[in-house]
Amino acid sequence: MPGKSTYPVQLVQPDGHRVLDPEHAALVADIGPEQLRGLYEDMVIARRIDTEATALQRQGELGLWAPLLGQEAAQVGSAHALHPDDYVFSDYRETAVAYCRGVPPADLTRLWRGAAHYCWDPHPVRMTNPNIVVGSQGLHATGYAFAAHLDGADIATIVYFGDGASSQGDIAEALGFAASWSAPVVFFCQNNHWAISEPVRVQSATPIAHRAYGYGMPGTQVDGNDVLAVLAVTRQAVARARSGGGPSFIEALTYRMGPHTTADDPTRYRSAAELEQWARRDPIDRIRLLLEREGQWDEEFAQRVAAHSDEVALMVRTATIEMPDPTPMELFDHVYTTPHPLITTQRKAYAEYLAGDPGWSSARSKGAPG
Template sequence: MTVESTAARKPRRSAGSKAGTTGTKRTTSNTPKKDSDPDLVQLLTPEGTRVANPEYDRYVEDITPQQLRGLYRDMVLTRRFDAEATSLQRQGELGLWASLLGQEAAQIGSGRALRDDDYVFPTYREHGVAWCRGVDPTNLLGMFRGVNNGGWDPNSNNFHLYTIVIGSQTLHATGYAMGVAKDGADSAVIAYFGDGASSQGDVAESFTFAAVYNAPVVFFCQNNQWAISEPTEKQTRVPLYQRAQGFGFPGVRVDGNDVLGCLAVTKWALERARNGEGPTLVEAFTYRMGAHTTSDDPTRYRLDDERAAWEAKDPIARLRAYLEASNHADEGFFAELEAESETLGRRVREAVRAMPDPDHFAIFEHAYADGHALVDEERAQFAAYQASFADVEGGR
């Protein structure tokens, strides 16, 4: 199938999901989709079986066993780093952490679909994409430890700084993509956001501008089923990918726990963008296995049975099953990777604990190029506040 015919197809609509339909029973969005669901692009089943897909197979047909092992390694090491960061926060070494547990396939699959000259606008959970872009994991932790405002140069890896404001990065990505088009470049832009952010006005405005200006941008929504404690079914009456229809560009839903599916669909969407065919919405249907952040307690709003159902669809376990069944990896590979994983965990732990405290007054240094009376006043107030601690200690 050609790119033109793929791009021209209308996004699939599941039976009974038409907006405004009444009298029909709606399924809970947080229930894992059946493997036979026609809405879901899937190349690798939860059992690790490779299934054919005539629309997307060509995007992964030349993948080698070495590349498959690389995808597995990416996911394992990303999960290990994420687990270490969570532990560091629990030990008081980080102020906060947003875990990606369960979303490794969506991030690694889409991240490995990118070219070096493509540009990424992440949220605050794209640790796997950062890994794919060559950002050192320890650089992600400086902000969460409070020692810097980002930790890396976005231009070095074409990976923007983490964005905490929900949904705003989609506007940044759309504007950047409009600039790419005006410059005549053939690169693409990708914006990551969650199902909760899809309800933000910023995202709707991004869709409007991207469609009108035919911007080369891929909107990659990781639908992990929960916007903190709010389930997806409370945010939309139709599957999220179908929202693209109303803005005039394609949308597709992919199994977000299938790394091959995410790789193929993202390659397709990026190819459309580079060919001047405009934006695409990709909904990676996945699940957040952990808390929204380390300040959240998911046991207060979701059932253990739900998590157990999604554990059976674990992205790492299914790729391992495929590697083993295809004789693409042996026990030596898995053992070596386990050792590498533990080495990464130690390196991250040691690096975080060795991070120097920042200069307390650095925050005032780069607010204005030529200084400002209000900043000077605030600096003086902060200096007096800091001095008060010295006075207390001296009086003991």
Template sequence: MVAPSTVPVRSEQTYPVQLIQPDGRRVHRPEYSGLISDVGPAELRDLYRDLVVIRRLDTEATALQRQGELGLWAPLTGQEAAQVGSARALDPDDYVFTSYREHGVAWCRGVDPAAMTRLWRGCAHSGWDPATVNMTNPAIVVGSQGLHATGYAMGAKLDGADIATVVYFGDGATSQGDLSEALGFAVSWGVGVVFFCQNNQWAISVPTHVQSPVPLAQRAAGFGMPAVQVDGNDVLAVLAVTRQAVRHARDGGGPFFVEALTYRMGPHTTSDDPTRYRTPADLEQWRARDPLERVRRLLERENLADEAFFADVQAAADDAAARLRRGTLEMPDPEPLMLFDHVYSTDHPMLAEERAGYAGYLAGFATTDEEARS
């Protein structure tokens, strides 16, 4: 068996890591600033471009759902920095296990916008081939991906792979038993999985303070795991903290927990009405911490971008949104019997029986149509 991890637990942090204030001013934190020393003007502009593109994709997908073209969509607006900062800290060989809101992570991993809506339109079992981008498709069962990620990371450790495994989940998932099991197993066997919690303050309509009287990062400490709380609306801080976490995992230090404090500006999903459980004042307070505006103000304050750059970014975002819309509307309806494809890796008698039964049911419609024509 693999020896348990002996990494000491972090307990000294009392406030979130922040490197950019909401007004665009930098925060001097040498212990974290050094982790992003390679982020110059060009890299900062690229991060801003990602943030804008992702928000535009989210807006377009939400509009498509409202227009009846998608069955459901889980908006991410407000959480762009948490997703971009963490995703851009990863290597191509690292593996990502996602929940259902990480469309921004998918963009950063190279997923085509045209593939992001396949699942939500009901045209396929999944949106993309995980092997091409080292990222799973959306996991609807809350917290289940924590177990999947821990198992994958355990396998990577046994294989001697020099990678990090990252699992994304929300604050609500920390109240699920599956995630507790994953945390316990990961720390007991020292597997290199980064638990990345996007604490967007709401588990649908349940506020975080109802789920936990202490910061969620302290839950990780209870398992004996290093944990850091970061300003999730600060893309540079998230980038730095995630780099620290994945380095810890790759170097054999075992699991690491990141709590990114952010806010879901829109509904939980497009079937939700957030006005029923949160106030406009709460929303406006978080609008002042907008992750996009924070980086834009930094770029302007340090004279790193002009209006031509911002116009170019908006054009790129509009182009990505057009690809998402075009890909969605041109998506062919699947053949009904495709429902039984790729359910098991090998043939299964029960599935074969169900396929035959459904094929007979469909054939009955053809007979009825022929009788009607005659």
């Protein structure tokens, strides 16, 4: 097992200067100017999607939204380290990962609008839908990874969770099982420093990555606002998993610049000074400064990225507003993968209830939404 990481891995400083780290720089040696521009563009688009979805919620078009503002590098960098056949298990904030995995922008808000039980079809993109039960995705990822290993598939799974979820029993159980059975899973903790209104110091008295050592797996702490460093350490962990080396744990140090969800008011529990401090470590500004220092930045590129991000945001807005309302009977769809007698009975009873409800029939005849 690799030695313990005593400091966060960093390849680019907040001012855009590169950091001398031969070991981790070698893992991203293939990332030239065009690839770096691509990472920058994905982060800008992810932020633009997030801004648009937040606005849609404020305008009453979404019931809820979990912003990712400030965490773009942690998500984009890790997503680009994955192979097409790897499987992603997310919580409810991985919009940037979903975009990088190929989820159509028009599908990103379906669940949050209340128009379906899901956002996208997970099979084509090999990524699960937003998971609201905090920490349970750790068990899902570990089980899938172990089953894939038994089937002889040389893949990795990656599970995303926050610093707050690291206190959940499901995560502890997943870590224990994965370590005992060498499941090819990467545990990716986005330590954004706040679990709703509780600071990370309430979750752990030591760096969260250190917990990995007690389970017998390598733990790495990385600057989560440095997209190149995140890409490097995630590539390392994914390669370990795919080659039969077992699980790894990554703690990406980042910061949630916005609210926990749009139902939250972060000004009630954190200071403006703290927010300002982290704003100076902005992950998008960092790569822009790197591109500028290395002569790879120009206004034409900046305008093209801005225009592309606006196009994607328009897709999200248009799809959200024009999204058809579901019919009541769709409540029973996709509850089980195969027919289940309990669901069949409930479906029949609910259909009979709707058929005998004059209020419902009258509302439908007037065109009221389902």
